[in-house]
Amino acid sequence: MNYFSSDFKLGIxxxxxxxxxxxxxxxxxDIQTYVLDPSxxxxxxxxxxxxxxxxxxxxxxxxxxxxxxxVLTFEIELVNIxxxxxxESEGIKVYPSPKTLRLIQNKGTQKDFYTTNNIPTAAYKxxxxxxxxxxxxxxxxxxxxxxxxxxxxGYDGNGVKVIRNSDSFNGLPDVQCIxxxxxxxxxxxxxxxxxxxxxxxxxxxxxxxxxxxxxNQVEYVICPARIDDAxxxxxxxxxxxxxxxxxHVGLLAVEMFQTEDDRILVNEVAPRPHNSxxxxxxxxxxxQFEQHLRAILDLPLGNTDxxxxxxxxxxxxxxxxxxxxxxxxxxxxxGQDGVTPHIYGKKETRPFRKMGHVTIVNQDIAEARRxxxxxxxxxxxxxx
Amino acid sequence: MNYFSSDFKLGIxxxxxxxxxxxxxxxxxDIQTYVLDPSxxxxxxxxxxxxxxxxxxxxxxxxxxxxxxxVLTFEIELVNIxxxxxxESEGIKVYPSPKTLRLIQNKGTQKDFYTTNNIPTAAYKxxxxxxxxxxxxxxxxxxxxxxxxxxxxGYDGNGVKVIRNSDSFNGLPDVQCIxxxxxxxxxxxxxxxxxxxxxxxxxxxxxxxxxxxxxNQVEYVICPARIDDAxxxxxxxxxxxxxxxxxHVGLLAVEMFQTEDDRILVNEVAPRPHNSxxxxxxxxxxxQFEQHLRAILDLPLGNTDxxxxxxxxxxxxxxxxxxxxxxxxxxxxxGQDGVTPHIYGKKETRPFRKMGHVTIVNQDIAEARRxxxxxxxxxxxxxx
Numbered sequence: 001m002n003y004f005s006s007d008f009k010l011g012i013x014x015x016x017x018x019x020x021x022x023x024x025x026x027x028x029x030d031i032q033t034y035v036l037d038p039s040x041x042x043x044x045x046x047x048x049x050x051x052x053x054x055x056x057x058x059x060x061x062x063x064x065x066x067x068x069x070x071v072l073t074f075e076i077e078l079v080n081i082x083x084x085x086x087x088e089s090e091g092i093k094v095y096p097s098p099k100t101l102r103l104i105q106n107k108g109t110q111k112d113f114y115t116t117n118n119i120p121t122a123a124y125k126x127x128x129x130x131x132x133x134x135x136x137x138x139x140x141x142x143x144x145x146x147x148x149x150x151x152x153x154g155y156d157g158n159g160v161k162v163i164r165n166s167d168s169f170n171g172l173p174d175v176q177c178i179x180x181x182x183x184x185x186x187x188x189x190x191x192x193x194x195x196x197x198x199x200x201x202x203x204x205x206x207x208x209x210x211x212x213x214x215x216n217q218v219e220y221v222i223c224p225a226r227i228d229d230a231x232x233x234x235x236x237x238x239x240x241x242x243x244x245x246x247x248h249v250g251l252l253a254v255e256m257f258q259t260e261d262d263r264i265l266v267n268e269v270a271p272r273p274h275n276s277x278x279x280x281x282x283x284x285x286x287x288q289f290e291q292h293l294r295a296i297l298d299l300p301l302g303n304t305d306x307x308x309x310x311x312x313x314x315x316x317x318x319x320x321x322x323x324x325x326x327x328x329x330x331x332x333x334x335g336q337d338g339v340t341p342h343i344y345g346k347k348e349t350r351p352f353r354k355m356g357h358v359t360i361v362n363q364d365i366a367e368a369r370r371x372x373x374x375x376x377x378x379x380x381x382x383x384x
Numbered sequence: 385m386n387y388f389s390s391d392f393k394l395g396i397x398x399x400x401x402x403x404x405x406x407x408x409x410x411x412x413x414d415i416q417t418y419v420l421d422p423s424x425x426x427x428x429x430x431x432x433x434x435x436x437x438x439x440x441x442x443x444x445x446x447x448x449x450x451x452x453x454x455v456l457t458f459e460i461e462l463v464n465i466x467x468x469x470x471x472e473s474e475g476i477k478v479y480p481s482p483k484t485l486r487l488i489q490n491k492g493t494q495k496d497f498y499t500t501n502n503i504p505t506a507a508y509k510x511x512x513x514x515x516x517x518x519x520x521x522x523x524x525x526x527x528x529x530x531x532x533x534x535x536x537x538g539y540d541g542n543g544v545k546v547i548r549n550s551d552s553f554n555g556l557p558d559v560q561c562i563x564x565x566x567x568x569x570x571x572x573x574x575x576x577x578x579x580x581x582x583x584x585x586x587x588x589x590x591x592x593x594x595x596x597x598x599x600n601q602v603e604y605v606i607c608p609a610r611i612d613d614a615x616x617x618x619x620x621x622x623x624x625x626x627x628x629x630x631x632h633v634g635l636l637a638v639e640m641f642q643t644e645d646d647r648i649l650v651n652e653v654a655p656r657p658h659n660s661x662x663x664x665x666x667x668x669x670x671x672q673f674e675q676h677l678r679a680i681l682d683l684p685l686g687n688t689d690x691x692x693x694x695x696x697x698x699x700x701x702x703x704x705x706x707x708x709x710x711x712x713x714x715x716x717x718x719g720q721d722g723v724t725p726h727i728y729g730k731k732e733t734r735p736f737r738k739m740g741h742v743t744i745v746n747q748d749i750a751e752a753r754r755x756x757x758x759x760x761x762x763x764x765x766x767x768x
Contacts, residue, residue, distance in 0.1 A: 004711045006725045022410055027431055030727040047411055047431050060654040285745065287721050302720035307691040307745070327388045336667050337683035344390050361669065361691070 003297055005030045009049075010296075011069030013056050015042030017273045017344040017354065018273045019074035021281070022048035025290045031297075038067045043345040060082045063237045066092055073250060073296050075272055076151070077105055095197070095249040095296040096271040103246065106273055108151040108178055114266055117237065121266045122257070124180040126151070130172050133179055137166070147180040148172065181347075183265060183349045188218075189225055190276035191239035193252045193363040194291045202237055204284070204304045206232045207276050220372055221312040223279045225256065226365070235264050242266060251292045253277060275357075276313070282340050283310025308338075309365035311372040315341070315356035315381050317349035323383035325349040327356075333375045338362050341379075348383075355381050393433075394680075395453030395516075397440055399426030400585045401728040401738065402459035405665070407431040415681075420449045421503075427729040430568045437693055443467045452477055457634060458678050459656055461489055462537070479680040480655040488560065488655055491561055498650055502511040503622065503628040506641070508564040510535070510580050514556050517563055521550070523686040533555065564748045569641040569647060572602075574660035575623035577636045579673045581682045587623055588668065588688045589614045591660050604756055605696040607663045608748070611642065616654070619648050622715040635676045637661060657697070659741075662765045666724050666743045667694025678762035685731060691747035692722075695756040697726070699740035699765050708734040708768035717759045725763075732752055732767075739765050 002155060010026060012019050015037030023044055024031045035048040038055050045051045054061040056076065062083035066072050071093045084098035089178070104110050114121040125142065126134040136142045150173065161168065162182065165362035188211070192204040208225030208322055209218045239254040246252065246269075253274030255267040277288035286294075286302025293294065294301055315327070324347060333339050338361045358375050364366035386392065394410060398402050399421030407428055410417045419432040422439050423574035429435045440460065446467035450456050455477045456468070468482035488494050498505040509526065516746040520526045530674040534543035534557065545552065546566065572595070576588040592609030593602045609616060623638040630636065630653075638656030639651040661672035670678075670686025678685055699711070709729060717723050722745040730739055742759050 003711055004714060004725075005709050005729060005731055020411070024411065027404070027408065027729075028724075028726055028731040030427075043414075046433060049401075049430060083704040294718065299715055302718070306748075325389050326386055330388060331683050334686070335688040336679065339675075339686075341388075342412055343412040345389060347389055347409075363691075383385075 001024075001297075003029070003031050006032075008032060009034055009069040010070075011036070012044070013062065013065075013072070013079045014047070015039070015044030015048070015051065016075060017043055017342075017356075019044040020047065020344065020355075021278075021342070022075065022273065022289045022292065025046070025287070025293045026366070028290075029293070031293070034065065034069050038191060041347065044094075054079065063087060066094075071296055072097065073292070074101075076269065077101060081105070085334040086373055093197075095189045095251075097249065100114070100246050100248045100271055104269055104282065106151045106175065106176075107149050107268065110177060110268060111180075114242075117241075119242055119245065119266055122147075122181050122183050124178045126176075126178050128176055130169060130174045130177060133177060134166075135167060135180070137163075142179050145182055147182055147378075149178050149180060151176045151178060152313070183257050184260050186260055186262075187225065187227060187258040188267075189227070189235055189256045189258055190221075190274070191236055191254050192274060192280075192288055193239050193243035193254060193304040194295045194301055195243050195249055195252070196248075196295045196301060197249050201240060201243055202301045202302050202304050203236045203243075204277065204280065204288070205306060206235045207279065209276070211281070216316070217378065219313070220278050221279060222365070222369070223283060223306060223310045224365070228262075231258060231262055231264070231336035238264050238266065242269060246271075250295045251277070251288060275312075278342070278357050279312045279359055279361075280311030282338075282361045283308055297363035308361045308363055309368045311360045311365075311368045312356045313376050314354060314374055315343075315358060316378065317350045317351050317355055317381050319351040321381070321383040322350050323348060323353060326382050326384055328382055329378045333358065333379050336360075336371050338368070339371065339375060349381050385681075387413070387415050390416075393418055394415060395455040395456040396419070396428070396432070396575065397449075397456070397458035397463045397536045398425070398460035399428030399432070399435065400459060401427055401726075401740075403428040404431065404728065405599075405726070406459065406663075406673045406676065408669070409677045412674075413677070414612045415677070418449065418453050425731065430729075440464065440497045444650055447471060448512060450478075451712075453645060455680055456596065457676070461485060461655065465489070476588050477581075477680075480635065480636075482629050484632045484655055489653065490535045490651055491533050492560065494652060495562060495564075497629070498626075502587060503626055503629065503646060504652055506564050506567050507533075508562045510560075510562050512560055512562060514553060514558045517561060518550075521547075526563050529566055531566055533562050533564060535560045535562060559767060564616065567641050568644050569649075570586070570644055570646075571611060571642040572597060572651075573611070573619055573642055574605075574658070575620055575638050575640070576646065576658060576664075576672055577623050578628040578679045578685055578688075579627050579631075579633055580685060581633050581634070584685050585624060585627055586685045586688050588661065588664065588672070589618045589690060590619045591663065595659070603697070603760065604753070605660050605663060606653045606753070607667060607694045607751070608688060608749070611763070612646075615642060615646055615648070622650065632653075634679045635661070635672060659696075662726070662741050663694030663696045663743055665726075666679045666722075667692055667718070688701075692747055693752045695742070695744045695749075695752045697740060697742045697756055697760050699727075700736060701735050701737040701739055701765050703735045705765070705767040706734050707732060710766050710768055712764040712766055713762045717742065717763050720744075720755050720758065722752070723755065733765050759762065
């Protein structure tokens with residue numbers, strides 16, 4: 001198959017920042033792209049060969065879009081799976097497959113999948129709705145505290161809540177859910193695995209999410225994770241096992257906990273380029289976006305090693321600011337060695353909206369960590 | 385000035401591969417771009433915010449284009465300078481300035497400039513036309529052999545010829561020219577210098593052009609150059625001096641000869657991103673394209689050090705093939721560690737047309753060099 005400067009067409013469902021960073025790679029290789037997104041101001045409107053405005057959840061819209069391309073991928077899981085299934089049955093290559101997506105989209109079936117395949121994960125119970133869960137708690141079938149998770153539609157911390165007492169149930173939607181044992185953990189880790197249709201598999205190094213000591217919020221994604229080699233090897237081996245069992249194609253980001261006693265438990269997976277892999281653009285021999293592209297086109301996978309240590313800081317809209325965005329002090333952080341801001345191209349900021357990220361690279365991880373802290377305390381995402 | 389996700393507009397004259405790689409950086413920073421190019425199939429048609437088809441040599445076209453932007457730059461020197469001068473006089477920031485461009489565009493004034501400023505360069509004489517040059521040769525005022533260079537319009541080896549005897553004059557256009565002493569040199573080197581309007585200056589490491597042992601053609605651009613530290617330091621110091629005297633803004637690629645006795649002579653300069661800096665996309669902390677953008681926007685310059693050794697191989701159309709391009713064996717080179725092809729997006733190949741380049745990076749420069757040779761002997765740019 002000739003992908004480069006040819007009539008071949010790659011379709012991408014979703015035109016947000018993940019799609020935008022994927023387009024950097026399709027442009028580099030001159031591979032034609034069609035993108036579908038509901039917003040006329042999607043970051044992928046520029047850089048794609050053809051942009052289509054339309055709903056990702058509407059069967060006909062997704063189906064008609066998919067019929068025009070040779071390979072179809074997505075940068076967001078919330079898409080019409082039935083349309084993907086029909087497209088796949090009609091010979092369009094859909095990567096990751098709708099079957100994988102179905103397994104992953106529902107956190108209940110995802111957890112069952114880990115259990116069935118002997119992949120370590122926190123203990124859990126599934127419930128048809130919150131009413132049934134409350135009954136189980138009242139009958140002492142579930143011990144407090146525990147973690148409530150909506151099985152569908154959760155995103156970026158939405159659909160997850162720690163239940164400490166009966167008051168914690170207030171405001172929860174009465175949807176299908178799971179109750180998961182709370183795990184006291186040392187570290188939250190992630191490993192990105194890539195797999196091609198031919199079965200070539202590679203893992204990226206383990207990254208570590210460093211949390212703010214008070215606010216329970218990820219502040220830095222750090223590669224390599226500052227953990228023992230044995231723990232890192234185990235985490236990569238488990239991620240590889242997850243990938244093999246899913247039989248997926250493309251990127252799979254595997255989020256994990258390192259427990260107090262150094263066990264690795266799989267938390268959840270995302271079948272696409274992932275926030276925890278953004279550092280790879282500057283730090284790795286092959287960025288996660290190029291790797292995803294190589295995978296879904298069944299090209300050889302690139303080297304996943306790092307050239308240098310990398311740390312990523314998310315740029316989110318500051319509280320109290322809405323409207324046309326200003327990146328205050330961005331010129332100050334550009335004055336630091338090894339600092340690269342990525343601006344996603346959203347004109348309007350809102351509190352906590354993901355507006356961009358900054359990567360800090362250095363030969364010395366401690367120096368990168370120092371600069372990352374300075375970056376974080378300097379740049380502000382505010383409005384005019 | 386707020387450049388990021390704002391109404392600020394950067395204009396780029398020329399929409400070829402250099403512009404295309406610059407657009408990767410403007411997209412990363414979400415800086416709006418307008419691009420002007422005569423071809424409707426220019427690589428920059430995708431990735432720019434607005435694309436204009438039109439002549440770069442036509443006064444009105446360039447002037448009217450420039451009036452719509454805040455800062456104007458170019459990826460090719462063959463543009464209408466009078467229009468740039470008028471735009472600059474009307475307050476549009478033009479970087480590099482038309483004054484610098486005028487000095488550089490004519491190889492005669494460029495050579496005079498080096499002489500005036502005590503910058504080492506090969507001895508030369510200027511002639512109004514080839515007829516006058518022939519007379520000088522007949523009168524033994526110029527010794528054979530020497531290098532003939534057309535003062536204007538030369539590009540990629542056009543407008544340059546070694547004159548060994550009177551037959552060598554055959555076919556030369558009767559234009560303004562220089563006759564330059566032939567320099568027996570060990571190495572052809574280049575240094576990229578970047579300067580901001582505020583006067584911040586940084587040089588990249590010295591790169592080396594490795595020639596094919598028989599055909600007199602550059603095969604590899606290698607960073608760092610495999611030369612003595614003292615020679616490298618001298619080359620960077622001379623490049624810095626050239627930049628300071630030109631007072632230019634943006635990138636300046638300074639091409640130099642290392643003579644048999646280790647002197648450095650400046651050959652010529654290009655006031656824009658340059659083929660000799662393509663390695664920087666994968667190998668450097670800051671790519672030459674990001675650096676050019678930082679410079680013309682008067683942002684702090686990035687770190688010019690390399691993370692790893694980098695080697696670049698040009699992908700040019702193979703002799704005997706014209707038409708819709710095929711990159712034969714590209715999947716094979718993708719299977720090698722640290723190999724990144726850049727495909728410029730020209731649908732049709734022609735003999736010697738620049739269609740792309742491949743960067744090879746590695747911690748070990750000897751290993752990079754080995755892989756580069758394998759890449760060069762594997763990939764072929766042919767037609768369907």
